[in-house]
Amino acid sequence: MDQELLDICQQIFKNIISQLTLHLRFMDLALDQFTLVPQQKSIEISCDGTYLYYHPLFVIKTYQHRPDGLTRGYLHIVLHAVFRHPFLSVHMQASLWDLACDIAVENMISELKLAFLEKDENQEKQRELAAMKEKVDLLSAQKIYAYLRDQVDPDKVKWLKTLFYFDDHACWYDFNQTVNRKSKLYGEESKDDPGSSSDNEFENASHDNPHDSPNKEKSKRQLTASELQQLKNSQEKWRRIQERIKTDLETFSRDDQPAASQLIQALKPLKREKYDYATFLRKFMVQGEKVKLNDNDFDYIFYTYGLKLYHNMPLIEALEQSELANLRDFVIAIDTSGSVSGPIVQSFLEKTYNIFKQRDHFFERFNVHIIQCDAKIQEDMKITTFDQFDKYIQQMEIKGLGGTDFRPVFSHVDELLEKKELTRLQGLIYFTDGDGIYPQYQPRYRTAFVFIDSKAYDQAKVPAWAIKYLIEDDEMEDFNA
Known part of the structure; x- marks a missing residue:
């Protein structure tokens, strides 16, 4: 050159x-x-x-x-x-x-x-x-x-x-x-x-x-x-x-x-921290034991030595307990006011379901409540298996389409806690456009308001005790992919 x-x-x-x-x-x-x-x-x-x-x-x-x-x-x-x-x-x-x-x-x-x-x-x-x-x-x-x-x-x-x-x-x-x-x-x-x-x-x-x-x-x-x-x-x-x-x-x-x-x-x-929805969900997880093969603590030396010396007779069995971050009790609240569309809600639930299922994020027994609410509670669906979760997503109907008041959901969840319906509640995620009445008190559980519109995210007066999360345009593209 x-x-x-x-x-x-x-x-x-x-x-x-x-x-x-x-x-x-x-x-x-x-x-x-x-x-x-x-x-x-x-x-x-x-x-x-x-x-x-x-x-x-x-x-x-x-x-x-x-x-x-x-x-x-x-x-x-x-x-x-x-x-x-x-x-x-x-x-x-x-x-x-x-x-x-x-x-x-x-x-x-x-x-x-x-x-x-x-x-x-x-x-x-x-x-x-x-x-x-x-x-x-x-x-x-x-x-x-x-x-x-x-x-x-x-x-x-x-x-x-x-x-x-x-x-x-x-x-x-x-x-x-x-x-x-x-x-x-x-x-x-x-x-x-x-x-x-x-x-x-x-x-x-x-x-x-x-x-x-x-x-x-x-x-x-x-x-x-x-x-x-x-x-x-x-x-x-x-x-x-x-x-x-x-x-x-x-x-x-x-x-x-x-x-x-x-x-x-x-x-x-650009100032917002950029991490995906799966990373965000991990904020709500707790450590717990789950029965599965624990590769991290397993000693392969003794295992393979036994197989070689005694022919198919290992000296040590694989450990079957592992400490994992998981969810047991969880609440997903859906704002069903007129400004939130059904297809986007369904995409949001599908993505949440896939993240939970792919990564073993739930214990064998779990208790998820999916609550639809506009200005009042329209539906509370209890989910305890992945089959139920999948069936609910495929058949769900949006109920409400009125105004937005977040307070009934928190009152309802408090009642579930008092009735021992939720005993180990890790948190509540509220999927919304942000335009509604927020509760004045801080609940006993972690709470996040998830937004799909950056303008609503910036203008929403979310209480200081709650987490705000914006699903960016590229993540919405990924939801619908």
């Missing part, structure tokens, strides 16, 4: 970083994080959060003809990393997630109102952003993804890809495919069968560069252990950078940056 070309590219990127830092002081750390890697592959430019891969001729030609376009493109890539887009795509349909991320960062660049970039604004792009803002309350990648998935036809999606495209995202999926199969970065279950390596969300998805040929084959490379660790470190690094940017905007730079409030709002959802 021609060293003179590489030197020119290095100088171009240096100039871009200097120019952006001058106008975006709160992003100084973020703008100079990438290790530049020249390559001569068909991909013009891409970034995994650590390395920025570029074709030298693409960089030089673009800078010659549209210097502000390349500067905008570099900021586009940096904002992907700031919003941690490469690391949040585990349960997404790749082609839609790519487009949603591109739209989100292009909107933010427009909101920053940098005068030297405004002459590179595409009017068609601005019209599409304006139209989208009328339908999506906050143009975050997650909300745009849901909008594209539910309301935009495939032909329009294809056109939008070309309009908002700058960088190739294939390397994002090297990371997430490896994580999905090996380390389960956001928890142990990414699908209902957590042990399966074939249930990869991206097996049939496309994240092709819209400027490439239709026959381009997407990346399926598995990362090595060192590469995976490096990218995990990169994810943590960008989380810290994002926190620093947010703090800087909230304190020192708000008056200097007209778009500070928009960027703060865009960063706000």
